Amino acid sequence: MEKRKLILVSNDDGIDAKGLQSLIEIAKKFGDVFVVAPEEGQSGMSHSISLTKPLRVRYLQKTQELTICAVPGTPVDCVKLAMNQLLPAKPDIMLSGINHGSNSAVSVVYSGTMGAAIESSLYGIPSVGFSVLDHSPEADFTIPEKFASKIIKNVLGEGLPYQVSLNVNFPKINAADFKGYKICKQTPGVWKEEFEKRIDPYGREYYWLTGNFQNSEPNNSETDEWALLNNYAAIVPVKIDFTEYNSINLLKKWDL
Amino acid sequence: MEKRKLILVSNDDGIDAKGLQSLIEIAKKFGDVFVVAPEEGQSGMSHSISLTKPLRVRYLQKTQELTICAVPGTPVDCVKLAMNQLLPAKPDIMLSGINHGSNSAVSVVYSGTMGAAIESSLYGIPSVGFSVLDHSPEADFTIPEKFASKIIKNVLGEGLPYQVSLNVNFPKINAADFKGYKICKQTPGVWKEEFEKRIDPYGREYYWLTGNFQNSEPNNSETDEWALLNNYAAIVPVKIDFTEYNSINLLKKWDL
Numbered sequence: 001m002e003k004r005k006l007i008l009v010s011n012d013d014g015i016d017a018k019g020l021q022s023l024i025e026i027a028k029k030f031g032d033v034f035v036v037a038p039e040e041g042q043s044g045m046s047h048s049i050s051l052t053k054p055l056r057v058r059y060l061q062k063t064q065e066l067t068i069c070a071v072p073g074t075p076v077d078c079v080k081l082a083m084n085q086l087l088p089a090k091p092d093i094m095l096s097g098i099n100h101g102s103n104s105a106v107s108v109v110y111s112g113t114m115g116a117a118i119e120s121s122l123y124g125i126p127s128v129g130f131s132v133l134d135h136s137p138e139a140d141f142t143i144p145e146k147f148a149s150k151i152i153k154n155v156l157g158e159g160l161p162y163q164v165s166l167n168v169n170f171p172k173i174n175a176a177d178f179k180g181y182k183i184c185k186q187t188p189g190v191w192k193e194e195f196e197k198r199i200d201p202y203g204r205e206y207y208w209l210t211g212n213f214q215n216s217e218p219n220n221s222e223t224d225e226w227a228l229l230n231n232y233a234a235i236v237p238v239k240i241d242f243t244e245y246n247s248i249n250l251l252k253k254w255d256l
Numbered sequence: 257m258e259k260r261k262l263i264l265v266s267n268d269d270g271i272d273a274k275g276l277q278s279l280i281e282i283a284k285k286f287g288d289v290f291v292v293a294p295e296e297g298q299s300g301m302s303h304s305i306s307l308t309k310p311l312r313v314r315y316l317q318k319t320q321e322l323t324i325c326a327v328p329g330t331p332v333d334c335v336k337l338a339m340n341q342l343l344p345a346k347p348d349i350m351l352s353g354i355n356h357g358s359n360s361a362v363s364v365v366y367s368g369t370m371g372a373a374i375e376s377s378l379y380g381i382p383s384v385g386f387s388v389l390d391h392s393p394e395a396d397f398t399i400p401e402k403f404a405s406k407i408i409k410n411v412l413g414e415g416l417p418y419q420v421s422l423n424v425n426f427p428k429i430n431a432a433d434f435k436g437y438k439i440c441k442q443t444p445g446v447w448k449e450e451f452e453k454r455i456d457p458y459g460r461e462y463y464w465l466t467g468n469f470q471n472s473e474p475n476n477s478e479t480d481e482w483a484l485l486n487n488y489a490a491i492v493p494v495k496i497d498f499t500e501y502n503s504i505n506l507l508k509k510w511d512l
Contacts (some may be wrong), residue, residue, distance in 0.1 A: 009287065022465065027285060035295045036449075041308065043307050043308070044304055044305040044307040045302075045304045045306075046301075046302040046303035046304040046305075046332075046371070046491065047302035047303065047366055048300055048301040048302040048304045048330075048366070048368075049302075049366055049465060050300070051299050051465065052297065052299070054454070054463055054464050055451075055462060055463045055464075056413070056460065056461070056462050056463075057463075066457050074304075076302075077465070080451070081463060083449070084449045084450070084451050085451050085453070085463065099349050106378070106496065107270070109374075109498070109499050110303055110305055110332075112303070112304075114498075115302070118365075118402055118498075122362070122446050123445075127299055150511075152510050152512065154510045154512065155384075156510065157404040158510065160503070161373045161500070161502070161506070162502055164500045166507075170360075178459065181512040183498040183504055183507045183508050185497075185501065185504065186497055186498055186499045188497070189485070190378050190379065192338045192399065193339070193340045194340070195311075195336070195337065195340050195341050197341070204285065205312070206310040206311060206312050206314065207262070207310055207311045207312075207313075207337060207341065207489050208311075209305060209306060209307065209311070209333070209336065213336070223452060225462055231395070235507060235512075236498070237320050237499065237500040237503035237504060237506075237507055238498040238499065238500055239498065239499075239500035239503075240362065240365055240440055240498065241444070242326070242364050242365070242370075242374075242423070242439040242492070242494040242496065243442045243493065243494065243495075244420045244490055244493040244494055244495035245417070245419055245441065247420050247493035248416070248418070248439055248441065248492075248493060249494075251422075251439045251493055252439050254293040254410045254414065255406075255410065256406050256407065256410065256437040256491075
């Protein structure tokens, strides 16, 4: 008899998020599910870790099939704790999300959902971050609930290259209009931040961060933004090597 | 007469860090300095942004030559606010640090210092993150104080490719042993986390994150870890595209 799979699940919207519940239901079909998720929302927390405060673990459920614990830290903290202290064995796969909101294009850099998936991939665990293009707490997860299993099946069957994770974004459309998956590259472009400046009741200025993404290659059908705009779910394979190799020879000519 | 340069400075150790003072002194030689730094230490904050709390700005100094303001947010928040709201003009260069502690190898991913430099590079500003391999609040900045100007001069003279920043780490050695700069790639490897489990005075468990870096290519002289161990300062050109291009064709064969 085949050993039951062990599936680590985390997210960045916190332990109470609807998207996490949705992902747990999807994961259950594949084996034992072990959830380690932040106590509170951690959107925009990127790859941050807690260096100045200790972490505690609160168990909400603890059975063979489903363990759920909450950690008052970042998504990456959750993965590190899971991998080093909490999991009974090395997981077969790690799933992050389902995030309420897009993590396509450069948003992958700010994303706590992908922070968790990338961290997990560093341990050599095949890892997938799922997001839907809907920020609402009541976001509709019909499309991932219907189609995310296909990806999980492939990852469990085929594996992923060492330290490679997947960034999967689903469009906000009716399920009937969904065209399936497209393998993509991260869309190049920048966020144009338009802080909203306000005055508090005591006359002091403060700023809210907002912003719009400016796509540098809006017509490039290889990009994740293009796929999403054309009713596909975008799958970008992700790996963390920040080195810009093209610049190495250029810099070697400098007078240093 | 040449226009005076405008230099944006930030860090992740916070407005009171010795390394920030050191970097301000270095920057002053090149033009007007505009500092926007976190109110408090933000080590390990990576590329995180504040989405659930508004930001305020506290001016500590405001002259033509030197402006200093503190923001109760992350390093990336500081850069975004500087670029969108605070700076009188687009800066000629952005300098981050000098960080107390290493940001070589995969630490670049967790680093708030490099978060700030990378964010600034996304706006097309040539940006450099400086770190020394000494976590102490009283770290010795003699080597960067003597040699960082060389890099700044090159960046101002030659520029950097669009959205490329530099991750510069200085070894913890006597200045007499310093061998100069080496252009490197990010060392591959992983952190082996060894959480320290403790019991609080009330009998409850908690965890402190610690860890050791395991170098996958310890003998590769192209890597930043090798350079640092051999008394060089390591310069890694950095760019943010998380796409793992080698995996795209592989994934296209999946049944999705």
